[in-house]
Amino acid sequence: MQIAHFTERPMRYIPEEPVLQNRAFFGVSNKYFDAEKSAHDYNFYLDEACYCEEVGFDAVALNEHHGNPFCSGNVLTTEAAILARITSKVKIVLIGTPLPVIKHPLRAAEELATIDIISRGRLVSGWVRGAGSEQFFNNANPAYNREMFNEAHEFIMQAWTREGPWRYEGKHFHYRHVNPWVKPYQKPVPQQWIPGVLSPETILWCAEKRYPYLGLGTALGPTCDMWDMYADKAAELGYQAGPENFGYLLPVFCADTDEKAQEIGKGFIYGGGQNAFSRPEHTLPPGYNSKAAIRMLATQPGGSWLGVSKAKMMAGRDDSWDASAYDELRQKLIRGYEKVQENLQVVVGSPQTCIKKITDILSVIRPGVFTVFAVQGTVSDKDRLRSVELLGKEVLPAIRAFGKEQELFGPFDRTPGSVKLAPGTKRAPVVDRVALAKLNLP
């Protein structure tokens, strides 16, 4: 099993009111940006990653977002390049490079290869389409998002493996002279882990490519369904999917006592938390999703992890919450905080509480990669580092032992897609639905 630490690197000095007033992190004015405070935060997060290595995490994971203070990683490759030099053992997991958003796959190929070279082969190069909001804040045409994603990915695979110079004339990208003088350290290419929030198209694409799929805090029931979809596709393609094909990212905050953890863990709902990631009008830009996904959204009113729901999509600008009623709003958020914990989508507590809940989750979805998503909000350096320390020293050993006992092979323990399945053979289960039922989730 591989255990990673992930943080959005929140800007911890931003007052909550502008976020609540904006009804989302995306679009909060950068007039609140403070160079001195950000300098502290950026440096702290790099140091925190080093500390994760010291206490025993296998990997540190980064992402990027634009136009918001929810995540200070605007250009994830710059931070990853620094980590490549200042860490020595951990994998540097990018979840991921938003290919359609940066719109320059040759540059991405070069930057990522540089990171892999400097780190001497520790890059895990994940790819994403970019959240809906990213399309706006980078003026990336959402109607071509998936096309551009696929084309950019195929181009990078060639740029990493093919001898140059060669010429590329694609649909969205054109390079008449491809000859990058930096190639990955890992041969033929670094591992690629793909994060997502249960888009069937992405899951099937991962199964075809034999890439591990990482569920981002997705509810356990639907996660099981999607793992099964992946495994069915894998069986069609002649391999048995296993834990090495799956990863799971879970918001976790650990403190010395449950009480303290509960209080500080409220950082997860700071400014509205995940549900206030982006405003309805930015969440599903036109053409970003397939027709099948739109149809599903139109007929199923249920919301998802990033706050997408039919009700929100159909709202007008003036139909939203009363942002001036902060107290009422905070009460609502706290009720939500309790609910996501009951649902095991956020784990907050002492080491013992964390171990119990995390192993409950792992027993159901059986991932080979487990990623801790560190607390959001204005949590202090000291409290964040204490969480890392408790996780590393007390929680991780227990999870590793559990993973070993359950044979939760990570992608670096067993190559994803390497377990062959003869045609016509029934595939083995990849999730434990009996364990899910026992959890008796609301």
Next chain:
Amino acid sequence: MTTWKEQTVNVAGSELVLVRGGQGKPLVVLHDEMGYTGWMGWNEELAKVRELIIPLQPGFGKSARLDWAWRHRDIANFYQNMIRELNLGKVDLLGFSAGGYIAAEMAAANPEQLNSLTLVGPMGIKPDQGEIYDMFACTINTYLRASVASQENEFTNIYGGEMTPEQFELFEDARAESARIGWEPYMFNPSLPWLLRSAANAKLPTVLIRGKEDGIVPQDCIRKYKEALPQAEVVTIDGAGHRPEIEKKDAFVAAVKKVLS
């Protein structure tokens, strides 16, 4: 009461759904970026003097998407071949909003194919003052509400009540296709003012109609269209926003009938 019918034709290499109704010489009508609203009062009035031929824009749910189309100009080319392949002869052309943008591209490419051009709140030219409202950065309902000065008259009939899943899907199709061809630069073609010289040289009879309270297309777009098409008559309709055809039907119909005559 005019009867209208929906018809699927195969033109310019693709299946296209048309709404046709009325009698007389052909008036090709290009709907806006949110799709066809259905047969309204203004259709009824104009159908008394013309046969309305309303193509449902490719990719907007009913007509097949043209995978090769990148820009509004490409849709314009497709419609020009539609006119040729349906043997419509010389037509009058009426376009609303982004449909006006397509109509302007048609006039720029081949003014000789047209008897007249009527553009209603047309997108397509970048204004010097103000910006064309960003339809992609808001929800469907916000955009619909922004498109009228007041939610009265036929607006409620078209957009009132709760959106059904089918409506939602059609709107999303329209938004997706509009994004595909109009995301960047946003709903304008930087060359269009120069390309329109051919329509100016041909002295194509043109009317530019704008609701005085249009919140979608700034007044400056009309000024720039007028600059490119000096022969155009500008009609400003008081008390209307971006949809004068449903907000101030009579004034709208009178302006169109004038150029048709």
